[in-house]
Amino acid sequence: MTATTVVPDGTLTRDVVVAPGMCSGGSLIFGRIGDWTWASVAQSCGVNVYAARTVTGDPAYLSFYYYRVRGGAVVHPHGLTFGDELTVTSRVFQLGGQSVLTLHRLAPVGLFPPGEPLAAKEFYERPHPDCMYAENFNRWLARGTAGSNQGLTPLAPPDFAYEHLPVLPNEYSPRTEAGRARAEGGFHPSGPEGFAEVGQARTSEHVLDVVRDLNGAGLMYFASYFSVFDTALLASWRALGRTDERFLRRRVIDQRIGYFGNADPGTVFAVTLRLWRDERDPEREIADLVMRDRATGRFLAATAIETGGPA
């Protein structure tokens, strides 16, 4: 990986050769994009995001609250392999004093001239059909109770500088989308318009994996939510008679996750999945999944995964 280049409007660019630790193996690409978000915020906001502290000296975490990724015809999350060469362009936007928005474009190397900026309009209205895009809405959180992953409270470190960041036009703000999913218990509680339900709702249980799911601060790792949801999706696909090979080749067009709660070791997740098929394009499906703490019913996360046929 070459060093990051920063251009005057705050856009960050890096050329990346996809290595084993950035593709497949579960949610590695989502984890890597999240690392780029942290690096972008560190570079743009004058704060050491890796060791941030609240005014009272407790650790503050730049947690993932809403994560959206859109796959393109050439670059998509589960289609990456060793040696793919990407230009990653990142830009950080204001989203109030407790949170921040980071956009990333993953383009095949050479698709754009060097230093091509990333405008919000491209991201939300005119995405390049070949590229993958990611949107990370992060909120500063601190533990409410030492040693517990429940009851995290919003609290930014005092050195978090955000007023100089570009402002995101209101119509693009992910607050509405994330807030609605949280209030309504999922992204598509009554199904996406123009889609017909396939099979029946299906609930599977998953134990928080102490070996794989905790991050370096002992919190459930944001990238592991992708893996838990994918495990539920795979079970549902298998129940429909689909092969693992087809699952591995799936092309994700759009996936969004809302993170509404963290979890302690010992937690059992109840994940409820409903699957919907586009009435005009049967290759296009949306899986809507909701993750709850089985013991308490606490709403932990939701995702909508849109998959399509071959590009």
Next chain:
Amino acid sequence: MTATTVVPDGTLTRDVVVAPGMCSGGSLIFGRIGDWTWASVAQSCGVNVYAARTVTGDPAYLSFYYYRVRGGAVVHPHGLTFGDELTVTSRVFQLGGQSVLTLHRLAPVGLFPPGEPLAAKEFYERPHPDCMYAENFNRWLARGTAGSNQGLTPLAPPDFAYEHLPVLPNEYSPRTEAGRARAEGGFHPSGPEGFAEVGQARTSEHVLDVVRDLNGAGLMYFASYFSVFDTALLASWRALGRTDERFLRRRVIDQRIGYFGNADPGTVFAVTLRLWRDERDPEREIADLVMRDRATGRFLAATAIETGGPA
């Protein structure tokens, strides 16, 4: 992460701030070290390791055959957290025409003067007590049968340049250690000397996780072997009445893995674990684990994990 610096003797140095994608969350640090190995070999051997081809044009993989990691008092595999600052020094050595050896030292930033080289003697005889070290013995493999992960055969790409690399003194070669583990069915088939067995051998079963365990080329990901072994270790610790918290705080002093076979989706691993305790230091234990394909008995991998008390 800053760009990599290459000094004239072929040593590569990079300063790293530990991000969420490099610590905990299972085997992320082992995956990242593996990526550094690939980057080091790419830089040192004139070959595009990410897209290497055999003479007949088939993909050649710089596969992991033997992976050893030693934890120090300050830097150790499961003790890393966000914001830790490390200087990573890497060096690539000759190991014949079909394989290559890469050594890494992960030192706290500032421990050594900038550009401090990494000699084989330091690695094998005089490791700094604060540092973590990793040794990756990689072999070039190609698939014997398209679409199958079994019967991989040694085959280096024709542009793999190795004769200019420093020669590793014979007494340090990991060939003997890896070969013996392969021939004898594990690293400590009759227990390490001076250690007494704790409890009884225990076999657990683990299904290859299609969501998490395959890499971008559809092979079982080398870092996932660490996670499968750790899952078996956790089960064994729980059976001894130990808490998950203690497991998460474990300090790995030395771990070696021999990779003797890959596996296809659908494989069930039978992992047999024996645990040994140092008779002079009861905090010091060695877990010896062997992974086989349950269906065929095929020997896939072995590991020895040495843990110690607080540094």
